[in-house]
Amino acid sequence: MRKLLLQSLFRQPLTEQAPRPDDAAIAELAATVGRTARRRLGRSLSIREVDAGSCNGCELEIHALSNPYYDVERFGIRFVASPRHADVLLVTGPVTKNMREALERTYNATPDPKWVVAAGDCARDGGCFAGGYAVVGGVSAIVPVDLHIPGCPPPPMTILRGLLSLLDEVDSGGAAR
Amino acid sequence: MPALIDLIRAGRRVERHNPWPRISVESGTWRSATGALADGSLSLLGLWGEPSRVHMALFDNSASNIGVISLDCPDRRYPSVAARHRPALRLERTIHDLFGLVAIETPDSRPWLDHGRWQMQAPLGERLDAAPDPAPYPFLPAEGDSLHQIAVGPVHAGIIEPGHFRFTASGETVVRLEQRLGYTHKGVEGLMAGSTVEQAARLAGRVSGDSTVGYGLAFAQAVEAAMQIAVPPRALLLRALMAELERLANHLGDIGAICNDASFALMHAHCGVLRERVLRAADAAFGHRLMRDIVVPGGLARDIASEGPAAIRAALEQIRRHFPSLVELYDNTASLQDRTVGTGIVTAALARQFAAGGYVGRASGRSYDARRSPGYHPYDGLRFDVPVLSDGDVNARVWIRIREVEQSLSLAGQILDALEAGPIKVPLQIAPEPCEGIALVEGFRGDILAWLRLSDGRIERCHLRDPSWFQWPLLEAAIEANIVADFPLCNKSFNCSYSGHDL
Numbered sequence: 001m002r003k004l005l006l007q008s009l010f011r012q013p014l015t016e017q018a019p020r021p022d023d024a025a026i027a028e029l030a031a032t033v034g035r036t037a038r039r040r041l042g043r044s045l046s047i048r049e050v051d052a053g054s055c056n057g058c059e060l061e062i063h064a065l066s067n068p069y070y071d072v073e074r075f076g077i078r079f080v081a082s083p084r085h086a087d088v089l090l091v092t093g094p095v096t097k098n099m100r101e102a103l104e105r106t107y108n109a110t111p112d113p114k115w116v117v118a119a120g121d122c123a124r125d126g127g128c129f130a131g132g133y134a135v136v137g138g139v140s141a142i143v144p145v146d147l148h149i150p151g152c153p154p155p156p157m158t159i160l161r162g163l164l165s166l167l168d169e170v171d172s173g174g175a176a177r
Numbered sequence: 178m179p180a181l182i183d184l185i186r187a188g189r190r191v192e193r194h195n196p197w198p199r200i201s202v203e204s205g206t207w208r209s210a211t212g213a214l215a216d217g218s219l220s221l222l223g224l225w226g227e228p229s230r231v232h233m234a235l236f237d238n239s240a241s242n243i244g245v246i247s248l249d250c251p252d253r254r255y256p257s258v259a260a261r262h263r264p265a266l267r268l269e270r271t272i273h274d275l276f277g278l279v280a281i282e283t284p285d286s287r288p289w290l291d292h293g294r295w296q297m298q299a300p301l302g303e304r305l306d307a308a309p310d311p312a313p314y315p316f317l318p319a320e321g322d323s324l325h326q327i328a329v330g331p332v333h334a335g336i337i338e339p340g341h342f343r344f345t346a347s348g349e350t351v352v353r354l355e356q357r358l359g360y361t362h363k364g365v366e367g368l369m370a371g372s373t374v375e376q377a378a379r380l381a382g383r384v385s386g387d388s389t390v391g392y393g394l395a396f397a398q399a400v401e402a403a404m405q406i407a408v409p410p411r412a413l414l415l416r417a418l419m420a421e422l423e424r425l426a427n428h429l430g431d432i433g434a435i436c437n438d439a440s441f442a443l444m445h446a447h448c449g450v451l452r453e454r455v456l457r458a459a460d461a462a463f464g465h466r467l468m469r470d471i472v473v474p475g476g477l478a479r480d481i482a483s484e485g486p487a488a489i490r491a492a493l494e495q496i497r498r499h500f501p502s503l504v505e506l507y508d509n510t511a512s513l514q515d516r517t518v519g520t521g522i523v524t525a526a527l528a529r530q531f532a533a534g535g536y537v538g539r540a541s542g543r544s545y546d547a548r549r550s551p552g553y554h555p556y557d558g559l560r561f562d563v564p565v566l567s568d569g570d571v572n573a574r575v576w577i578r579i580r581e582v583e584q585s586l587s588l589a590g591q592i593l594d595a596l597e598a599g600p601i602k603v604p605l606q607i608a609p610e611p612c613e614g615i616a617l618v619e620g621f622r623g624d625i626l627a628w629l630r631l632s633d634g635r636i637e638r639c640h641l642r643d644p645s646w647f648q649w650p651l652l653e654a655a656i657e658a659n660i661v662a663d664f665p666l667c668n669k670s671f672n673c674s675y676s677g678h679d680l
Contacts, residue, residue: 001443001506014450049336053361055676057386057467059336063430064456067449081334097294098360099339102331128379133300134364153386155466 014068018075019161044076045167048086048110052103052139053129054093057153058120062090064156077163083109088166089116089143094126095136107143115146115166119159124148179209181219181237181244188246193612195402197551199232199245204256207248210235214262220532221647222617223626224258224265225640226272228302231255232640234615234626236532241550245615245628250278253302257283264531264647275366276302287315290359290679301367319345319353327661331360338675342664349660354653361679369639374400374474374605377636381627382469384641385677390416390423391620392641392677393472395627398553399639400474403614403631404606411599412476413554418592419459419468421585422489424621425496426455428578428585431672435575436507438665439516447503451496458492461485476602486593493586504579517572521655521667524569531647534623536581537671539565540573547619559591574670607634620644622674643677 049062065072066079080086083106095103107116118139121127125138139145149162179187187209188200202210210233213219222234222243232247248255257280258265269280270289277299280286293311297304319326324345331339341357365384369377381396382389394416401408408416433448456466462485463471471478507513523533528541538545546563548556564580566573611632618625623644630637652671656664 001510004443004447004502004506050332051336051338051361053363053676054338055383055386055389056338056674057383057389057469059338060386060430060467062336064449064453067453068446069450069453079336083332093361094363096361096363097296098290098292098362099331100294102339102360106332128376128383129363129365129368132364132368133295133297134362134367152383152469153467155460 015071015074016069016157019157019164044078045088045163046078046080046086047088047090047163048080048083048106049090049092050103050106052091052093052099052123052142053096053135054120054122058092058123061153061156061159062092062119065159070156070160072160072163075160075164075167077167083107084111086110087114088163089114090119091116091139091143091145092119092123094122094129095139095142097134097136100136100142103139103142116143117147117149117162117166118145119149119151119154119162121150121152124150127152179213180240181235181242182240184210184213184235184246185244191247191613193403193608193610194245195405195612195614197243197245197615199247199613199615202246202248204248207233207246208256210246211256211258211261214258214265217529221258221262221264222532222624223628223640223642224268224272225628225642226276226278226301227638228276229253229278231272231278232628233258234628234642243551243615243617253277254279254281256281259283259285264650267650268646275300277305278302290362292359300364301370314357316343316357317353317355321347321352323347324352340675344661344664346661349662351656351659351661351664354656354664356649356653358649358675359679361676363676363680365641365680366639369636372636374631374634374636377629377639378473379470381639381641382472384680385643385674386467387427388423388620388622388625388643388674388677389467389469390419390472391618391622391625392627393470394420395616395618395620395625395641396629396639397472397474398616398618399614399627399629400605400631401614402616403612403629404474404608405612406475406603406606408476408603409600410555411597412601414592414596415477415481415601416472417555417559418481418489418589418596419463419471420619421589421592422455422459423468425582425585425589426452426459427621427672428582429455429496431669432503432507432575432578432582434672435517435571435666435669436513438669439513441510441513444503444507444513447499451499451503454492454495458485458488461488473602475605476600480601481596486596489589490593493589496582497586500582507575507579514572516663516666517575517670518570520571520663521659521670522569523651523655525567527651527654528569531651533647533651534619534644535621535648536574536577536623537648537651538623539563540577541569542567545624547617547624551617553616553618555592555595558595559588561588571666571670605634611637622672622677623648641680643674643680645673645675645678649673649678
């Protein structure tokens, strides 16, 4: 173990350059987010991830955000275990009827101010699962959504860009619901 | 007890079902198949319904052949399989939830996927009105002095899929775990019915995100079997290449994540780097990190990029260089071994009874691997070992993954060496009459079953059975008498699919 730790001291870090926040995402946020909450958040975001029925593809890429290449914690973004600790709900999947109540309750358990980010194509409108007897539809059918991150699944860099634009928006004067 | 061949002789063979026979049987033969499952001469590969018919896919353990038996049940009742063979239980409950068919003498008639929220009952059968006021789900009782319950989920603490775990514990020790799944049920089989082959292939690729190649492959092979078309050699090799990359990425992720659940973050970080390398190579080669929608019926949606082979070779080389030191680290860290060795044991008898596939089966002495039996191209021309261990604990499931990483590295290299120019797709043939196909494919988690019937070039009925169906129940057994704090470790070592199971 010592050898491995020592090697990592001398090797170049693997971490990628920070991406530019997504312009389209900023435009969407500007339209949906109101006044500042900066004093409450500083430059940090605590995220509670909620799988509302996804195929798990989005979860894999959200996981990847924590690997050394993307290292999401350097931006003050961290994933928390309880909605009670969260500023942001990051919701994936078409919302299934069997998960609808759990999503509502998670949203209600999240203290204000809060934002909802819907990740993945299914989270926008149900994707290829829309219209079935078991699916409600996109996330916005259940809880108000502030930002959509498209992709099937969105690659980690796309998710990171979306989250950074949310952080920028919060930082420069947007407020949550 | 009858062998599979006797069951096949006892019924009427259904035409245009490939590549293995499907036999229409009477209830007597159905019952003797159930007996053969119970005595262990046959293994259950799948049990699924249609509006007034049930099917059972069987594997003959001594003759290593596969067959499907079907029982018509116009009165919407059929003899329970689970009454004598428990691994069928959740499948039977699902058939009731989706089709409204009743298993006579079933040991458990509670709903499984149906949580009373679909606004209807039997959505793939008669579509009856939902019960106005569904009763709360009755969990199994556990009685005794100073027992307490811990309810977890469906929303968990980590970034994982939703499901509910009901623990009954005596102090720190788990007395009983009962799972409740179905939260991610999206009605995939309902959406597939009547869809085009292309639409259904997209759905199949989204059944379980981590196995998108595996499901794509199983679905495509079933369509190709039904249509009786042969895929060009280059497409077969590239499919296998993607399947091995998927296995590599998932196993590397799992090895790190299991160690992380024992708070050994160093392994997690290093394995995460190797996993990311595989995904980036996949992206460079096939234009998608998870290689989604590349395997399509008839071949491939796109060829490997010209820089793909070099990118994959570079990733393989990096893993070959770094992985051995991680294995050494795992093996030589006493505090980590203390958590994984002897934890969450699955006995060989249970693994055999449930016909558990993948690392869960192979860590408990069951050597089954669908790439070997029934086997499919191009694996018959490639060299690989199927590692088997007998300890059945978390440690054994880690070691099976370690050995499979090594095998997949070798396989991916062999495939790249064997790759020759050629076509990657053949056109689909729409048969004038309905035709059926079945396939069994080894995903990273175990064997994925796909069965379908095509009619006028559309999907009439498609069933996809995730390996998790026969692994989830073993997790309930594995955690018994372990401490609550070891559950994440056990759960991660199984890494069962929620979405693949809930469908």
